[in-house]
Amino acid sequence: MKSPSLGWTWSVIGAVVITLLIGTEIFLIASMGSGSDLSSNGKEWKGASKFSVELEKRHYDVVSLLTTPSLLYEEEDADDTLFISLGPERAYTLTELHAIDKFESRGGKILLADDTGIGNSLSTRFEVNFIKGQLYDQNFIFNPDLVKFNVGTPFFNGFILMNRPASLTFTSGRALIASTSSAWVDRNGNGINDNITTNIGEAQGIRYLSVISDPDFRTEDTGTALFISDPSLFMNGMIEMEGNLEFAISLVEYLLPEGGKVVFDDSVHSPSGSDGVVQGGLRGIAFLTSDVNLKIVVGSIAVLSMLAIGYLYESPRKPHHDTILSRTGVAELIEPELLQTDLDELKKAVLERVRLSNGMAIEDMGKLSWDELKLLLDNKELYKFIRKGKYHGGTEKLLLEVMEWQGK
Amino acid sequence: MAREMNRFTLRAMGYSSVAVASFIVALVLSSELFLAASLISATIMLLSFSMYPPRAKVERSLPKKILFEEEEMEVSIDMIGKGQIGNIEIFDHVSPMMEISKGSNLALLAPGSVKHHYSIKAPLRGFHKIGPTTLRRWDPMWLWFKEGDSGNKESVTVFPEMFPGRSGELILKDLKYRPGDMILRRVGMGKEFHSIRDYTTTDPYNTINWKATAKTGRLLVNQYEAESVTDIMFIVDSRLVSRVGTIRDNPAERSVRFCASLSSELLKRSNRVGLIIYGTSVTVMKSKGGVTALDQILHMLTDSTPAGQINLGATVTYSLPYLHPNCPVFIISALNEDPSVRDALKQLIGRGHKVTVVSPAGVEFERGVYEGKILPKYVLKRIGRDNMILDLRSMGAKVIDWPPGNDIVWALEEVWK
Numbered sequence: 001m002k003s004p005s006l007g008w009t010w011s012v013i014g015a016v017v018i019t020l021l022i023g024t025e026i027f028l029i030a031s032m033g034s035g036s037d038l039s040s041n042g043k044e045w046k047g048a049s050k051f052s053v054e055l056e057k058r059h060y061d062v063v064s065l066l067t068t069p070s071l072l073y074e075e076e077d078a079d080d081t082l083f084i085s086l087g088p089e090r091a092y093t094l095t096e097l098h099a100i101d102k103f104e105s106r107g108g109k110i111l112l113a114d115d116t117g118i119g120n121s122l123s124t125r126f127e128v129n130f131i132k133g134q135l136y137d138q139n140f141i142f143n144p145d146l147v148k149f150n151v152g153t154p155f156f157n158g159f160i161l162m163n164r165p166a167s168l169t170f171t172s173g174r175a176l177i178a179s180t181s182s183a184w185v186d187r188n189g190n191g192i193n194d195n196i197t198t199n200i201g202e203a204q205g206i207r208y209l210s211v212i213s214d215p216d217f218r219t220e221d222t223g224t225a226l227f228i229s230d231p232s233l234f235m236n237g238m239i240e241m242e243g244n245l246e247f248a249i250s251l252v253e254y255l256l257p258e259g260g261k262v263v264f265d266d267s268v269h270s271p272s273g274s275d276g277v278v279q280g281g282l283r284g285i286a287f288l289t290s291d292v293n294l295k296i297v298v299g300s301i302a303v304l305s306m307l308a309i310g311y312l313y314e315s316p317r318k319p320h321h322d323t324i325l326s327r328t329g330v331a332e333l334i335e336p337e338l339l340q341t342d343l344d345e346l347k348k349a350v351l352e353r354v355r356l357s358n359g360m361a362i363e364d365m366g367k368l369s370w371d372e373l374k375l376l377l378d379n380k381e382l383y384k385f386i387r388k389g390k391y392h393g394g395t396e397k398l399l400l401e402v403m404e405w406q407g408k
Numbered sequence: 409m410a411r412e413m414n415r416f417t418l419r420a421m422g423y424s425s426v427a428v429a430s431f432i433v434a435l436v437l438s439s440e441l442f443l444a445a446s447l448i449s450a451t452i453m454l455l456s457f458s459m460y461p462p463r464a465k466v467e468r469s470l471p472k473k474i475l476f477e478e479e480e481m482e483v484s485i486d487m488i489g490k491g492q493i494g495n496i497e498i499f500d501h502v503s504p505m506m507e508i509s510k511g512s513n514l515a516l517l518a519p520g521s522v523k524h525h526y527s528i529k530a531p532l533r534g535f536h537k538i539g540p541t542t543l544r545r546w547d548p549m550w551l552w553f554k555e556g557d558s559g560n561k562e563s564v565t566v567f568p569e570m571f572p573g574r575s576g577e578l579i580l581k582d583l584k585y586r587p588g589d590m591i592l593r594r595v596g597m598g599k600e601f602h603s604i605r606d607y608t609t610t611d612p613y614n615t616i617n618w619k620a621t622a623k624t625g626r627l628l629v630n631q632y633e634a635e636s637v638t639d640i641m642f643i644v645d646s647r648l649v650s651r652v653g654t655i656r657d658n659p660a661e662r663s664v665r666f667c668a669s670l671s672s673e674l675l676k677r678s679n680r681v682g683l684i685i686y687g688t689s690v691t692v693m694k695s696k697g698g699v700t701a702l703d704q705i706l707h708m709l710t711d712s713t714p715a716g717q718i719n720l721g722a723t724v725t726y727s728l729p730y731l732h733p734n735c736p737v738f739i740i741s742a743l744n745e746d747p748s749v750r751d752a753l754k755q756l757i758g759r760g761h762k763v764t765v766v767s768p769a770g771v772e773f774e775r776g777v778y779e780g781k782i783l784p785k786y787v788l789k790r791i792g793r794d795n796m797i798l799d800l801r802s803m804g805a806k807v808i809d810w811p812p813g814n815d816i817v818w819a820l821e822e823v824w825k
Contacts, residue, residue, distance in 0.1 A: 316417065
């Protein structure tokens, strides 16, 4: 039996490897998001799948953004889209912030829930700041970490329960949720209100837990951003406590009164293991394809590379038969001009010609007088050249004279 | 067949580049149009790669292995392979010293075609190579090919062209100073026995073979081989400086052709011919006669390459033991760049050799390279050469100054004047 060729074997191996790679990638993407905190697909206690499922039940078009919010550039119907970022674990890049800004200015709605201060990269653009440090208030259940707030907003009236919330400050917009006047923020994280001794801002007073940047967005038909200082109320483990679910749903309904699309930003969560690797890869590709500057650079490089290949690549040439039959060679005339030594040789050659033409021996030649030589030469110029080494009219004329004399 | 290599055309690189670049641009611009362009280009490449041209090998046949200069020969190439051989480009390597006279050694064979012919012409003597054949097996879309060599290298011997002298006029003058003997393998009046035949009335009695007569009962006579009387030695200049002019026509090539032509004519007339070639070394062939001598001379001349700078003086000194006393000597040399010529000729003439110098004018061949311009150095060299020729003639040598414009037939006739 004939064994397969080497090329065929490599082709098969290549095809198998590519198939395995694609299969693995598909499997990982399909199973991704199940393990990360506050992921819209996360089904664990810390996940936010219940919230997203509830929204789906209410006929919202729920999507999960795995790569980068830069893709918001391409969101066509920003008016009816709500971008939700729950507990971001990384700061947004400038390109992403620009994309979110543009999204909001086109009428898009934003909901950012954070208790770490990482969300400040986005919230400061709306003059809102997340204050780092756990907020303690007088109304709590079980322990001081679970703080209960009475919410009275145009879209929801009731109690919600927060788990270790932070607080917000703002210079524009309107507060939606506020604490009691006895609330304080543990800025140094020691669990004790030591404002009197340290004076680091742990004084008791009203703190804000939710702010909306543009409360008139519905009448002015503009975009808006809503900030909540505790993402945990959206967690699977918390959302069914008190009125959290109703609050969350009514919040979405308030922002999207006519329904629409809800985009969960899962790109800000960092899943562990292979999920993280795949998400990192995908984010790189999305970054490559959504960043405006990179688009220009990568596109230009691609086109330039193509042109460079066309210019630099040398196609295999057609062979052709070459002969070397017309090559030439020289020996005595390599240096065609006369040097001084050549002039001496010329003198000798002329004298030799005189000797041979007259059938003289070398000794006889030596006995010749100048007058006899002049007679034998029969050329005044040549005689002058032989006797004195002088000639008129340059080497060329001398040579012509010699040639003429030789021809006689 | 030797290992093949994959080679890609610019077109193939273009399709690949378009596929990759379009894919990147499609991602960048989120454009379906570019994605389609990328897929189409990639599909073309994949289709091209999936269609594998079948293997083939080459068999070359040459009608003969020995040629003479200016002779033509047809080269036939047969393709052998399994299945339908197609899209095969062949290039048969031919020595750069040969010309393609008919057809081409590069051919693109259409599917189903298995034969190719072309003709070569050998303008220059030497041992030239033909082959191997480079095969390019193209994919059906002409985007890439596999290239490898097939078939053997074959050697073709090209002997120098020989010009016949005019019939009946080629008679050596003064050939019987002290001739050496030579068996001619034909009946004559020599001493070596050749055969027995019936007696005729004109046969002398001392030729009767009595033993044979007694055995057969009829008169039989011995016949003896004829004996020639002339040994001739050629001394051919094959120094590097004799390759001035063009590769096709220069003093070295003229010398070789002249020597081959004259040797052939002399051997045809039952003389014995020897050959000395000098250049990088001195190669000597002792005087011989017959077909084998011509064959050996032709091989020596074919093998000679202008190189080295051993002069005539050293050559003559080395070769004297190989020269029969008083045998005529032909020196075929451009006489350039050799200060030992006069002394060498003196030595030969002094030993009683009749010396004929046939001298292709090297300086004139060189002048031809400069398109006939009269250069200052040329005048000097020309006078020097003329003086030398005058001097050699005054010594008693016959010198034929052979200008490039005159052909070999002219030079041959000059010899026999």
